[in-house]
Amino acid sequence: MVTLRTGAGSTPFILDMPVPPGLQQAAEKALKSYSIFMILDKFPTLGVWGVLLPLSRNYAEDGKHVYRHITSFLGRVSDDQQEIEMLKSRYRQAARRIGLPIPTSNQPTGLFFAAMGPAKAQLEVLANALVWMALHHGPPATEDTASARAWQRRAVARRCPNHTRIQATVRFDQSAHIAQRFDYWRRGEAANGEREDLLFDAYDRAIASFHRKRSDIVAPPKVLWSGAELAVEPEPSRHRQSLTLGAFPTPVAAGTITRIPAPWPGKLSWRCRNQSQDIHLAPQPGEILLFDADSGALLTRERQDAGATTASAERLVILSRGAFSSPSFGPAIPAEDPDFRVAWAVNGETLEFEDGQRFDISAPEEASIWLDARSLASDGSRRLLSCEGAVVVKLDAEIGGRSRILRATFGNMRRFREITVNSEGIARLPFTDLGLAIADAPQKIRFDVLAPGAAGDAAARAELSAAAWIWPGVARIDGDPAVLPRPANFLPAHSAGLRETPGGLVVDDRADVETPILGVSSDGEIREFGLRLDREDLWHYHVPTQTWARVPRGKTLIFGHSSLHDTLTVRSTDRHADILALGAEIRGPFIGRTSWEIGASLLEAPTGDDRIALRRKGGRIDLLARIRHVDDPRNIDLTMENNRLDLSLDHRGEVDAIRIDIRRADGASVVADHSLGRRPVPLPAFHGLSVRHDPTEQRLTISLPLDPAAAPGRMRLLYRATNEETFQPFKDSDGADIALGLPGEIDQIDIACLKNLAGFLAQKSPTALGDQVKSALQPAYEQAIREISPSRMVGPIKAALLDMPDVDECAPRHDLAGSAPWIFEAPGAAFSGISAGSGLTPLAQLARHPRVPGLPDPRGDDPMQAWLARLATDVELPPDFASGRLEAAFHALRFRTRDTDLHDLVTDDLLSATVRLVTDAHVDNLGHLRSFDAGGGGDPRPARIAASIERFARAAALGEAERHVDGLVTRTGLPRAEIGQALTLMLRAGIEFFVYFRGLWSQAAQQHERQT
Structure with a gap:
């Protein structure tokens, strides 16, 4: 006896199984030799195949009588009505046993023709319908079973309205097998078996009848929801495509998303070659659009009064002209086009419209497959999904049972898992069960639902399929920067x-x-x-040039005379965030919108707060940019991209030659000259250096290549004036050398490397360049600290970081408190031998402090208030902790911030703005602390600096210095390195305060630890 197997997950059309000629002949002989009733009972696949085979061959070619074709082929069944009824009953039972959803109706259309597939005589009609559909509406989306299924049904409904048996065949094909095989033909792949050879030939004749080629099949653009806007995505094609946006056609790039600006039209006109078609875009009155919230793909358009729809997605975006609400989102908010309302919903919810209508959203009734996972990234409408997700399958348990096999294919690997649907017909298989939690490269993975018993069968055909790009091992993209x-x-x-x-x-x-x-x-x-980082963007509109530019996160924007009327636009989807704009609060700007413009009236004048930032619901501040108002005659402009540095600045004098002086962290150096006049220069030129000086505009432009493989470094720019012999450094309006930080990688980090990096960062930077040197060198600097002192011991880094003398009579400005706050938790003995020029010599006194009994608990509610109260009355305190020490500390702090370069802490530049933001926290005992500041009336800034130093000293004494700095970052939103530099310079200016309070609170912590 010959046995035919469906193979697991076979095509719904049993006759489309490729059967070798020899086996087919043996199967036909068996069918004519044995009772069909016995074969249907014992060999159901063979029996069903044998009943349908003669219909497929002869129907409509040799008459349209159904049962005559069957009985004449089998030979052992008469035309007696009772025997025919028995054949239909046994056939129906056998078909449902092998997973074919044959209806209980006795009508031949549903009983035979649905599962048979198109008869040979109907192939021309079906081919004409599908080719017409592809030419006019684009090819099917074969990676989405539901969309492909809808595509093929729409094709036969429009082109074959009177061919009920073809329509039944297409409706029966829930796995969209017809559409999938059509797409194989479109791509020029070979047919699979004799029947498909005939069908592919019919496709060739059909497209020739339209005087077209397969390459002419181009889909109209897909409608998408992109961020907060409607958008379209043209299909990749060699043919030019255009959209009419306004009065004239606009070319669109194939395969890229084109966002549609508000107001959104109801239709767009799309053209490709000689094909022109209207694309429905925005919803009409009484119509709603449902999008997949993760991919942005349009799932369906529905009439509001339809009352219900199904969607193959977990999270949805709903767009409507009318006001409505959803249980999870609440009232819909105005979209970018205020004529529409938008809300984010979850599948299974009921929408309520203001006119009282309700609209239910549920999972599809028909067999479906979809993926429920977070979207990490997107390329057009294609998503890159996280490894935390699941495959969701919807089945009819009465057809083929409750169990199936899920096959995941990626690369040359296949994994099989059994799934069983629940009482609602739904099964969820987490990605982790397929091994996707293990780190691997992003890749395209195909999921196929196969019939039971298909585990291990790589060639088994699928009932349902879905494909997506997934990043194994990556659940989310966190961090700042990520x-x-x-x-x-x-x-x-x-x-x-x-x-x-x-x-x-x-x-x-x-x-x-x-x-x-x-x-x-x-x-x-x-x-x-x-x-998809869910990050906020800041955009700068420069009025003189009428250009928009994205502002990199945390950048310092320099606003000069030409920027008086510039504006900034903040974009965010955080409905609960407030904007801080140079001290002004803009509350709830993103309720109902995703962008907010900060006008020139808020930006034109400097204030004490230079931040453009977002304040979150929990109080955290996220910095977007800082604004500096300068009147710098240099007008410095710098760009560093594509491994090239371009610098331009104003220079009013004569320039005869330029010198580039580059020092690297690994000790390497390059000094090169470039002559702009006739006089020779002492050093050879830098390869690739370009210098241009326009004497009319008095503008100097320098361009030179960067070496990304070199170590980080610092570049100084010098010039030689006409009739001069020596080179002088270019300086900004504050007298700082114009120097740039050069990023790079270090092969081997040592003490000398760390010292060089610290020396580069210790120099004062030009105000007009903001924090360019710091942003270029800080990562390597922090990495060097971690590698040289992984155990957080002061000894290995003391000589490089702490014992650095004044730089050009300026206090060293490299960050200690932010990059290595644990330094200040060390005992006093660790600070011995530090030179006087470093400004940190008093730290050694921590080892010689006398003992003071009865100190307040540093973890108490207000230990500082308790100590100051005792200080006012206790005359027996040791001199090191008497009030005179605080008075002397204030005197030293005022001297340094008045008569040295540390005056920058209290002036009006980037550093002083950081100091204000750090020190402006509320201090209950500020008045008591100021009582020790003789002559400090009207100027609370030194007392605020002292209070900030005391809090840092207390945190260091408790071993919580790093946590304290983290808190400052959260409260101010400023970068850690900027806070660290400001706090370090505050410590240098008020080192006596730190020594006083660090010694005090260390003793207090020891006393209360012993008591505990």
């Missing part, structure tokens, strides 16, 4: 806004790209995924 593992299939040439570091890929928030792009490849397919 750090990602470097995938093995990473493509630097197709990426942007990412820096490669030993720890992985770092999202460079200072890169001038709106969305960082991760380029990867899988099975020859290249994708450029725009990362």
Whole structure:
């Protein structure tokens, strides 16, 4: 006896199984030799195949009588009505046993033709319908079963309205097998079996009848929800495409998202070659649009009065002209186009409209498959999903049973898992059960639902399929800046806004790209995924040039005379965030919108607060940028990208030659000259250096290549004036040398390297360049500290960081308190031997403080208030802790901030703005502390600096210095390095305060620890 197996997960059309000719002949002989009733009972697949085979061959070619074709083929069944009824009953039972959802109706259309597939004589009609559909509405989305299924049904409904049996066949095909095989033909792949050979030939004749080629099949753009806007995505094609946005056609790039500006039209006109078509865009009155919230893909358009719909997605975006609400989101908010309302909903909810209508959203009734996972990135409508998610399958348990096999295919690997649907017909299989929690490269993975028993069968055909890009081992992208593992299939040439570091890929928030792009490849397919970081953007509109530019996170913007009328625009989706704009509070700007413009009236004058920031619901401040108002005659402009540095500045005098002086952290140095006149220069020129001086505009422009493989360094710019012999450094309006930080990588870090980095950062930077030197060198500086002193001992780094003398009669400005706050937790003995020029010599006194009994608990409610109260009455305190020490500390602090370069702490520049933000926290005992500041009337700033030093000293005594700095970052929103530099310079200015309170609270902590 011959046995035919469906194979697990076979196509719904049993006759489409490829059967070898020899086996087919044996099967036909068996069917004619044995009772069909016995075969249907014992060999149901063979029996069902045998009943349908003669219909497929002869129907409509040799008449349309159904049962005559069957009985004449089998030979052992008569035309007797009773025997035919028995055949139908046994056939129905056998078909349902092998998983074919045959209806209980006795009508031949549903009983035979649905599961048979198109008869040979109907192939031309079906081919004409599908080719027409593809030419006019684009090819099917074969990676989405539900969409492909709807596509093929719409094709036969429009082109074959009177062919009920073809329509039944297409409706029966819930796995969209017809559409999938049509797409194989479109891509030029070979047919699978004799029947499909005939069908593919019919497709060839059909498209020839339209005088077109397969390459002419181009889909109209898909409608998407992109962020907060409606958008369209044209299909990749070699043909030019355009959209009419306004009065004239606008060319659109294939495969890229085109956002539609408000107001949104109801229709867009799309053209490709000779094809023109209207695309429905915004919802009409009484219509709602449902989008997949993760991918942005449009799932369905529905009439509001329909009352219900189904969606193959977990999270949805709902767009309507009418006001409505959802249980999880609440009232819908105005969209970018205020004529529409938008809300984010969850599948299974009921929408309520203001006119009283209700609209239910539920999972599909028909067999479906979809993925429920967080979207990490997107390339057009294609998503890159996280490894935390699940495959969701909806089945009819009465057809083929409750169990199936799920096959996951990625690369050359396949994994099989059994799934069982619940009472609602739904099964969820987490990605982790397929091994996707293990770190791997982003790749395209296909999920197929197969019939039971298909485990291990790589060739089994699928009932349902879905495909998506997934990043195994990556659940979310966190951090600021975010750090990602470097995938093995990473493509630097197709990426942007990412820096490669030993720890992985770092999202460079200072890169001038709106969305960082991760380029990867899988099975020859290249994708450029725009990362979804949920970060806010700040945009700068410069009025003189009428240009928009994205402001990198944390950048310092220099506003001069030409920027008086500039504006900033903040974009955010955090409905609960407030904007802080140079001290002004803008409350709830993102309720009902995603962007807010900060006008020139708020930006035109400097204030005590120079931040543009977001204040979160919990109170955390996230800095977007800082604003500096300067009148710098140098008008410095700097860009560093594509491994090249471009610097321009105003210079009113004569320039005869330029000198570039580069010092590297590893000790290497380059000094090169470039002549602008006739006089020779003493040193050779720098390869690739370009210098141009325009004497009319008095503007100097310098461009030189950067070496990304070199160690970090500092570059000084010097010039030689006409009739002079020596080179002088260019200086800004504050007298600081114009020097730039050069980022790089260090092969081997040692003490000398750390000392060089600290020396570069110790120099004063030009105000007009903001924190450029710090941002370029700080990462390497912090890495060097970690590697040289991994156990957080002061000894290895003392000579490099603490014992640094004054730099050009200026206090060293490298950060200690932010990069290594644990330094200030060390005992006094660790600070012996520090030179006087460093400004930190008094730290050694921590080892010689006398003991003071009965100190307040430093972890109490207000230990500072308790100590100051005792200080006012206790005359027996040791001299080191008497009130005279505080008076002397105030005297020293005032001297340094008045007569030395530490005056920058209390002036009006970037550093002083940071100091104000750090010290402006509420201090209950500020008045008591100021009583020790003789002559400090009208100027509370020194007392505030002293209070901030006391709090840091108390945290250091308790071993919580790092936690204290973290709190300052959260409260102010400023970068840690900027807070660290300001706090370090405050310590240098008021070192006596730190020594006093550090010694005091260390003793207090020991006393209360012993008592406990």
